[in-house]
Amino acid sequence: MVLQAIRYSRGSLQILDQLKLPHEEIYRDIRTAQDAWDAIHSMQVRGAPAIAIVAALSIAACIARCNKNGADSALLGPDMTGADLIYHNLRFLLTSRPTAVNLADAVKKLEKVVRQAQQQAGSTDYSINEAYIQAAEQMLVDDVRDNENIGIHGADWILRRTDTAFPAGKVSVLTHCNTGSLATAGYGTALGIIRSLHSRNYLKRAYYTETRPYNQGSRLTGYELMHDNIPSQMITDSMAAALLGLKRDAENISCIIVGADRVAANGDTANKIGTYALAVLAKWHNVKFIVAAPRTTIDLNTASGDDIIIEERKSLEVTTMRGPAVQRAEDGSLSIGDSVHEIAIAADQYGAWNPAFDVTCHTLIDAIVTEKGVLEKDESGEFYFGKLFAD
Numbered sequence: 001m002v003l004q005a006i007r008y009s010r011g012s013l014q015i016l017d018q019l020k021l022p023h024e025e026i027y028r029d030i031r032t033a034q035d036a037w038d039a040i041h042s043m044q045v046r047g048a049p050a051i052a053i054v055a056a057l058s059i060a061a062c063i064a065r066c067n068k069n070g071a072d073s074a075l076l077g078p079d080m081t082g083a084d085l086i087y088h089n090l091r092f093l094l095t096s097r098p099t100a101v102n103l104a105d106a107v108k109k110l111e112k113v114v115r116q117a118q119q120q121a122g123s124t125d126y127s128i129n130e131a132y133i134q135a136a137e138q139m140l141v142d143d144v145r146d147n148e149n150i151g152i153h154g155a156d157w158i159l160r161r162t163d164t165a166f167p168a169g170k171v172s173v174l175t176h177c178n179t180g181s182l183a184t185a186g187y188g189t190a191l192g193i194i195r196s197l198h199s200r201n202y203l204k205r206a207y208y209t210e211t212r213p214y215n216q217g218s219r220l221t222g223y224e225l226m227h228d229n230i231p232s233q234m235i236t237d238s239m240a241a242a243l244l245g246l247k248r249d250a251e252n253i254s255c256i257i258v259g260a261d262r263v264a265a266n267g268d269t270a271n272k273i274g275t276y277a278l279a280v281l282a283k284w285h286n287v288k289f290i291v292a293a294p295r296t297t298i299d300l301n302t303a304s305g306d307d308i309i310i311e312e313r314k315s316l317e318v319t320t321m322r323g324p325a326v327q328r329a330e331d332g333s334l335s336i337g338d339s340v341h342e343i344a345i346a347a348d349q350y351g352a353w354n355p356a357f358d359v360t361c362h363t364l365i366d367a368i369v370t371e372k373g374v375l376e377k378d379e380s381g382e383f384y385f386g387k388l389f390a391d
């Protein structure tokens with residue numbers, strides 16, 4: 001069964017609560033823009049493309065119910081209708097998390113759709129709503145298709161450009177954070193490449209970091225890889241250098257593949273905290289370092305990584321951990337409880353710095369894989385995005 005993190009049908013939106021995974025699979029109704037804002041801000045849903053799509057669909061689901069029943073759409077701004085109501089809610093959702101550009105990109109595109117619908121002769125609230133709903137629904141479809149193409153391009157590139165002289169010509173790769181079905185509309189970006197390698201029988205093993213402090217790796221990537229029976233092994237973030245340093249063929253890492261929250265115009269890439277450290281390690285160990293992202297993550301209006309706003313989250317997310325209680329029986333076997341609790345792993349009064357993302361300089365990146373193909377640096381060592389946006 002395909003893992004479905006976003007359940008959408010016209011008028012209805014549900015998300016799989018990622019704070020409960022992998023221990024509990026709970027779907028939450030998203031009935032309002034406020035619900036979507038809360039889910040994004042609290043990271044019940046996370047991952048750059050998924051954030052954008054849930055925000056867009058939350059408004060679509062509300063106004064679809066409104067178009068059908070003529071009832072209150074349950075959006076913020078009860079004294080507004082049609083275009084104004086949509087603009088207002090899009091702007092509100094934009095404030096939910098700052099670093100990933102996909103949300104801002106979606107808002108810009110959806111505002112354009114609404115403006116064009118307003119300009120149509122005889123436009124009504126109903127016709128504006130319909131135009132919005134169709135555009136938001138199309139984003140869901142497009143993201144899955146784009147990720148499948150990222151998977152194909154990325155796998156092709158890895159098989160061409162990295163040393164595949166491992167048992168049966170297979171490669172092992174390392175990834176960070178969660179970039180799969182849970183972080184996107186489906187299939188995934190960096191994890192999409194891993195899926196593509198696996199489906200062609202070229203994947204020996206996917207290593208993934210636990211990704212402290214939010215543990216997107218251990219909680220979410222592990223869950224997805226197990227779900228799809230992809231051979232995999234978790235490491236803590238601090239084990240990456242040791243893994244790359246291993247000289248055993250069977251463990252040899254061909255490349256590190258990560259996703260992105262925002263790629264600046266020069267290729268500098270903001271992604272989950274810890275990405276930068278992996279890129280430095282890759283350079284030292286002469287291992288390819290690849291960023292996988294749809295074009296919606298490339299922000300040509302941001303000149304370089306220096307201009308990217310990095311979200312800082314609460315210290316508490318570093319000093320606590322979530323999970324079910326573990327009980328050890330007399331024979332030493334473990335049983336894991338059902339419900340998720342939060343436990344302190346440090347005294348919170350010490351405080352902790354908690355940037356959610358870091359920026360990897362483009363000089364450390366070998367290739368950026370998009371749905372349109374793989375971009376490498378030119379002779380002067382610069383990424384040139386022009387041709388990716390030719391259409």
Ligand SMILES: CSC[C@@H](O)[C@@H](O)C(=O)COP(=O)(O)O
Pocket residue numbers: 046047048049100176177178179180183184188189190216258259260261271272273356
């Ligand atoms: C396809 S997801 C790419 C990125 O969004 C992902 O690597 C990441 O950094 C997610 O961060 P998160 O804080 O979990 O939203």
